[in-house]
Amino acid sequence: MATSLSEAYRDTTLQLKHIIPLDFDSIHDLPESHVWTTKDNLLSEKPDVLSIPVIDLNALNATELVRNACQKWGMFHLINHGIPLRLVEEVEEHARRLFGLPLERKLKALRSPSGATGYGVARISPFFSKLMWHEGFTIMGSAVDHAKELWPDEYEEFCDTMDNYQKKMKSLAYKILLLILKALEVDDKNQNQDQEINCTPSFYQSEGALQLNSYPCCPNPNRAVGLAPHTDSLLLTILHQNDTNGLQIFQEGTGWVPVPPVSGALVVNMGDLMHIISNAHFPTVYHRVVPNETRHRFSIAYFYGPPTDSIIAPLSKFQIPCFRPVTLKEYISLKSKHLEKALTLLRN
Numbered sequence: 001m002a003t004s005l006s007e008a009y010r011d012t013t014l015q016l017k018h019i020i021p022l023d024f025d026s027i028h029d030l031p032e033s034h035v036w037t038t039k040d041n042l043l044s045e046k047p048d049v050l051s052i053p054v055i056d057l058n059a060l061n062a063t064e065l066v067r068n069a070c071q072k073w074g075m076f077h078l079i080n081h082g083i084p085l086r087l088v089e090e091v092e093e094h095a096r097r098l099f100g101l102p103l104e105r106k107l108k109a110l111r112s113p114s115g116a117t118g119y120g121v122a123r124i125s126p127f128f129s130k131l132m133w134h135e136g137f138t139i140m141g142s143a144v145d146h147a148k149e150l151w152p153d154e155y156e157e158f159c160d161t162m163d164n165y166q167k168k169m170k171s172l173a174y175k176i177l178l179l180i181l182k183a184l185e186v187d188d189k190n191q192n193q194d195q196e197i198n199c200t201p202s203f204y205q206s207e208g209a210l211q212l213n214s215y216p217c218c219p220n221p222n223r224a225v226g227l228a229p230h231t232d233s234l235l236l237t238i239l240h241q242n243d244t245n246g247l248q249i250f251q252e253g254t255g256w257v258p259v260p261p262v263s264g265a266l267v268v269n270m271g272d273l274m275h276i277i278s279n280a281h282f283p284t285v286y287h288r289v290v291p292n293e294t295r296h297r298f299s300i301a302y303f304y305g306p307p308t309d310s311i312i313a314p315l316s317k318f319q320i321p322c323f324r325p326v327t328l329k330e331y332i333s334l335k336s337k338h339l340e341k342a343l344t345l346l347r348n
């Protein structure tokens with residue numbers, strides 16, 4: 001039987017100190033465990049002129065706009081995406097309610113050491129000597145087991161909303177994937193075009209994960225890190241951010257560029273698997289979150305990928321593939337051991 005996404009994480013057991021978040025409610029000063037040094041390049045204001053493009057999903061030239069955005073940034077804001085604003089607001093409200101619970105209640109839904117879902121710090125935590133000003137809640141499919149742990153008598157509304165959001169995200173992600181494949185000119189000039197998309201089994205089915213992120217107000221934001229620099233592992237990520245700044249992406253030659261929220265838009269970013277299938281034409285986005293002294297940031301990220309046993313390789317139109325083929329399951333294991341170096345290890 002095929003391995004599910006959560007099962008693919010089973011071999012990567014984490015220690016509890018890399019799962020349990022801080023009790024943010026009881027903290028008034030930044031604890032030493034969360035103080036990052038200046039060499040972590042925390043302060044980096046960049047010119048406001050640089051901004052991620054905003055793309056209308058229904059624009060006639062959407063493919064071209066997506067191609068340019070993916071090449072230059074690996075990221076874009078998407079408008080007219082068809083996800084009802086009310087649904088996005090509901091998911092955000094549920095996230096606020098969840099993270100607003102007392103720590104002892106949130107710990108009832110703690111991610112298990114070999115698990116992938118539930119409450120906890122980011123999976124990348126073991127790669128850093130300092131801890132992040134962040135707490136997260138990961139959902140893969142039904143959230144019912146963890147929701148019952150949080151709210152034994154009133155878990156249904158949370159589950160229904162998360163199911164509905166994941167369903168809508170999945171179909172939006174598929175639409176975006178087809179647009180990106182078109183932007184990669186899979187269908188250009190040669191007869192193989194649609195064949196390549198349609199013959200790639202991994203594009204028919206998919207696996208996804210929903211991550212609720214919370215970055216509470218931080219007593220000393222200049223010395224703390226919300227989410228440490230990382231790239232997302234799967235094909236693409238669709239992100240909603242509340243009206244609080246914090247997300248930044250790294251641009252070679254420029255440095256850290258802020259990605260302020262655009263009202264009603266979702267942020268789409270390329271992940272490692274897209275970098276592989278695009279034969280490195282599209283960058284995987286290196287990004288981080290900086291905390292805020294007065295505002296509590298929430299974000300909702302949907303990670304979209306192929307089934308874990310499908311083989312990911314540069315599209316066959318690229319005659320000199322710069323990566324070797326890999327299954328998602330193998331890639332998850334490589335990433336859990338080597339973080340960003342995982343991609344380099346796959347280079348031909």
Ligand SMILES: C=C1C[C@]23C[C@@]1(O)CC[C@H]2[C@@]12CCC[C@@](C)(C(=O)O1)[C@H]2[C@@H]3C(=O)O
Binds near residue numbers: 122123124208231234
């Ligand atoms: C499918 C997934 C992507 C993710 C690991 C996860 O199993 C669910 C959480 C995701 C997340 C969110 C915060 C940043 C990140 C690097 C992490 O530590 O957990 C991503 C993971 C990823 O893209 O590899």
Ligand SMILES: O=C(O)CCC(=O)C(=O)O
Binds near residue numbers: 247
């Ligand atoms: O909060 C954010 O904007 C970023 C979240 C993120 O990078 C992630 O969940 O992978």
Ligand SMILES: [Fe+2]
Binds near residue numbers: 232287
């Ligand atoms: Fe991310």
